[in-house]
Each structure stands twice: as C-alpha cells, then as structure tokens.
Amino acid sequence: MADQKKTDLLIIGSGPAGYTAAIYAARAGLNPVLVTGAEPGGQLMITTDVENYPGYENAIQGPWLMEQMEKQAKNVGTEIIFDYINTVDFSKTPFTCKGDINEYVAKAVIVCTGAKARWLGLESEEKFKGFGVSACATCDGIFFKGQDVAVIGGGNSAVEEAIYLSKICNSVTLIHRRDKLRSEKVLQDKLLNTKNIKVEWNHELDEVLGKDGPKAVTGLRLKSTLDSKTKEIKVDGLFVAIGHDPATEIFKGKLDMDSEGYLVVEKGGTKTSVKGIFAAGDVQDKVYRQAVTAAGQGCMAALEVEKFLQE
Ligand SMILES: Cc1cc2nc3c(=O)[nH]c(=O)nc-3n(C[C@H](O)[C@H](O)[C@H](O)COP(=O)(O)OP(=O)(O)OC[C@H]3O[C@@H](n4cnc5c(N)ncnc54)[C@H](O)[C@@H]3O)c2cc1C
Known part of the structure; x- marks a missing residue:
C-alpha cells in the first residue's frame, strides 16, 4: 500500500507556477509538499534560450532556470517528491490525491499542472x-x-x-x-x-x-x-500554432473547466470552483502562457492559500 503523506499544502506540478507557489508558501511557514509530475521543471526544460525572464542581462537556458527555481524552493523548506498524481478526491476535506508512489492528504491544494502545445x-x-x-x-x-x-x-x-x-x-x-x-x-x-x-x-x-x-x-x-x-x-x-491541451484530465468532474478544458478561476485570483483548491499557470491561463505570468500566478495562489488556512 502507498505511504500516506499529510500536509497543509500540496502543490501539483513543478513548472514556474509550482516552484514559485512553493517558495512563497515555504517562506510563510506552510511546509508545502510539491509533486513534480513526469516532467520535473515543466515546459521550459525542452527549450534552450530564454531571453524574457526578468533579472538576467543575457539569454539563459530554460533547464538552468528551472534548476535554480527547484534549488530555491528546496532551500526555503519545500519537500519535493518525484511522483505523478493519478486521482483526486476534492469532495471532502482534507483533500486526497493519489500518486504512483504516495497518497497525499492536504488541507489545501494548488494545481499547477500546466499545458502542452499541440x-x-x-x-x-x-x-x-x-x-x-x-x-x-x-x-x-x-x-x-x-x-x-x-x-x-x-x-x-x-x-x-x-x-x-x-x-x-x-x-x-x-x-x-x-x-x-x-x-x-x-x-x-x-x-x-x-x-x-x-x-x-x-x-x-x-x-x-x-x-x-x-x-x-x-x-x-x-x-x-x-x-x-x-x-x-x-x-x-x-x-x-494549432492549439494547446491543458493537463486537466484528472480534474474532470471535480473542478469547473471551460470548453477547452482550462480550469476556471475566480476573476483576478486563483480560487477554483472548490473552496481550498487553487490553480496557477498555464493550466488556467490560455492567454499569456509565459513563465513569468505562471510564476506570478504561483505567488498569488500561495498568498491566497495562506489566507485560506488562517481562516
Ligand atoms: C518550447 C517552449 C519554449 C518556451 N519559451 C518560453 C520563453 O522563452 N519565455 C517564457 O516566458 N515562456 C516560455 N514558454 C512558455 C512557458 O514554458 C510556460 O508558460 C510555463 O512553463 C508554464 O508554467 P506552468 O508552471 O504553468 O506549467 P508547466 O511548465 O507546463 O509545468 C507543468 C508541470 O506539471 C506537472 N504535472 C502535470 N500533470 C501532473 C500530474 N498529474 N501530477 C503531477 N504533476 C503533474 C508536470 O510534470 C510539470 O512539471 C515556452 C514554452 C515552450 C513549450
């Protein structure tokens, strides 16, 4: 039987949204657990030059940027686990998410599962x-x-x-x-x-x-x-440019989605249709689809979780 991991906050996904959410949540003392999924680092792992992520004078490599984010998330206290979530139960609290390796029980979840270009x-x-x-x-x-x-x-x-x-x-x-x-x-x-x-x-x-x-x-x-x-x-x-597919298969029937399968969030925030479940990055954004916007939404989600857990 899979091990059970209890946490205040589970973050699903290790792209810019997931790692940024983890950095903010860990620094707020939430001891987050982050599950990487099958593609640790997310979409930027398959690119070379990144020239539009602020803070760097010259182009940086996508995989290098993601390695820095991972190290930063780890250094501030995130537990990072290489696992893949297969099923979720958001019908009752605490929420349960089953992975290949562990079962996660969490008071709040941030979904950062991203999207893939077709x-x-x-x-x-x-x-x-x-x-x-x-x-x-x-x-x-x-x-x-x-x-x-x-x-x-x-x-x-x-x-x-x-x-x-x-x-x-x-x-x-x-x-x-x-x-x-x-x-x-x-x-x-x-x-x-x-x-x-x-x-x-x-x-x-x-x-x-x-x-x-x-x-x-x-x-x-x-x-x-x-x-x-x-x-x-x-x-x-x-x-x-023939479209993108958000990674939302496991949330079908559990969280509200639009006609293209993107998670629906509250305007100007990251709250999904289930209280305590938040979504950040390309999984809910079909307009901007950038590392910096995904990171920004990861930050927003962590701040919203902090408030939610206090309440
Ligand atoms: C080739 C390419 C080049 C790009 N270049 C740039 C650029 O130069 N500048 C820029 O700003 N943006 C660029 N982008 C866009 C940028 O990469 C994305 O906007 C950004 O990565 C989105 O971040 P995210 O965290 O939302 O999701 P993603 O990066 O898509 O990460 C999703 C994460 O979720 C995980 N996951 C998925 N399903 C599960 C599951 N069931 N259980 C657990 N984990 C799961 C995956 O393993 C992955 O770690 C590029 C994209 C591509 C494809």
Whole structure:
C-alpha cells in the first residue's frame, strides 16, 4: 500500500507556477509538499534560450532556470517528491490525491499542472524543435528578426502569432489546410491587410526541410489538400500554432473547466470552483502562457492559500 503523506499544502506540478507557489508558501511557514509530475521543471526544460525572464542581462537556458527555481524552493523548506498524481478526491476535506508512489492528504491544494502545445507529429518537426521549429511566437519570434518564417494553423492563435511575427520578421507565410480561417473576422481583416503576410490556402505541412551542423531550418515542403501536389518554400523558422491541451484530465468532474478544458478561476485570483483548491499557470491561463505570468500566478495562489488556512 502507498505511504500516506499529510500536509497543509500540496502543490501539483513543478513548472514556474509550482516552484514559485512553493517558495512563497515555504517562506510563510506552510511546509508545502510539491509533486513534480513526469516532467520535473515543466515546459521550459525542452527549450534552450530564454531571453524574457526578468533579472538576467543575457539569454539563459530554460533547464538552468528551472534548476535554480527547484534549488530555491528546496532551500526555503519545500519537500519535493518525484511522483505523478493519478486521482483526486476534492469532495471532502482534507483533500486526497493519489500518486504512483504516495497518497497525499492536504488541507489545501494548488494545481499547477500546466499545458502542452499541440504538434503535427512529423519526424522532421521533432528533429528541428528548438532549432527553427517553435510553438511560441512571443517566446522565440525575436530569434528570427529580419528573417522569413511560416505559421501553421487557422484559428485565433495562428492569426495572432502571424500578426505578431510580421512586426519582427521580414515575411510571414500562414499555412492553412482550408480556404477559410476559423479566427475572428477582425483578426482576419488585420492579417489580410498586413503587407508582409502571405497565406498559403489549402496546404498542409508535408516536411520540415533543414540542415545539420549547425542544425537549422531552411524551408518547408507543403502539400496541397486539393490535389496532393507538393511544393517547397524557403523559410528560416516555423511556428506551429494549432492549439494547446491543458493537463486537466484528472480534474474532470471535480473542478469547473471551460470548453477547452482550462480550469476556471475566480476573476483576478486563483480560487477554483472548490473552496481550498487553487490553480496557477498555464493550466488556467490560455492567454499569456509565459513563465513569468505562471510564476506570478504561483505567488498569488500561495498568498491566497495562506489566507485560506488562517481562516
Ligand atoms: C518550447 C517552449 C519554449 C518556451 N519559451 C518560453 C520563453 O522563452 N519565455 C517564457 O516566458 N515562456 C516560455 N514558454 C512558455 C512557458 O514554458 C510556460 O508558460 C510555463 O512553463 C508554464 O508554467 P506552468 O508552471 O504553468 O506549467 P508547466 O511548465 O507546463 O509545468 C507543468 C508541470 O506539471 C506537472 N504535472 C502535470 N500533470 C501532473 C500530474 N498529474 N501530477 C503531477 N504533476 C503533474 C508536470 O510534470 C510539470 O512539471 C515556452 C514554452 C515552450 C513549450
């Protein structure tokens, strides 16, 4: 039988939201237990240069930043456990969360399970991830300043990313497999009126083309969705903008979610639909999706937990 761990505060997830919540909670004397999940450090572990996290003169490496956060959380008194939560019972207090290794019983829980970008699943996409292929224009757009890039998708995110990139890059090609975009009309008008954005209608990505040593993207092979004919275009970067999936499967039916599965929190705060359960970071934020906003929400959640436990 699994060991039982009792704690005032359980934090689920070890990305910027989870570690920041842990730092604040530990410093407030709450002795938090943090469960890392299968990806200790979260999404920043799969990137290289991070240039927009404040406090550093030059670009830092994502995995290094997460290692610092982990050490800081540990140093101020967080118990960090490598475990994965499979089921939760939020119907009565104290709350129970069952992991692969332990069962956790907690007076309050902060959910920081994050989200994952959707990818197309091509081998060449995987090969060039972080070397010209990205899923975040805000994070990586600057690395393609003055260059030619492409964006895949047809919804609001893809159109917004294309418009954002058009201000930094020489040209942007939006690749969409249909002849109509799904995004809001106002965004479509803006996109179609931006001089350096071109749309490749009725095309999908067939292959990312690139070179080794140093690894870099040089172009894309596109396939027509009408007649399967292929053609190649030259680009230096590719942004895949086909959506994100929040890691909320285990909270279905237990916490309120929106139609896309993001946890719903009280406006301007981190309280979920269950008193005593809080949510921070990409698991509840589909707008900003940044390390610094996730960290900020982690801080907010810890401060709200402190108040909740005092009450
Ligand atoms: C390639 C890439 C590059 C990026 N670059 C930048 C950048 O330059 N600057 C920037 O600000 N942002 C960047 N981002 C975005 C940033 O990484 C995210 O906004 C941020 O990591 C979100 O933090 P989070 O704590 O909410 O969740 P995440 O980082 O997604 O972490 C989620 C955590 O939850 C854990 N977890 C999930 N399910 C469970 C479970 N059932 N039980 C236990 N644990 C669980 C996971 O193991 C993980 O540790 C980038 C993202 C990607 C993918």
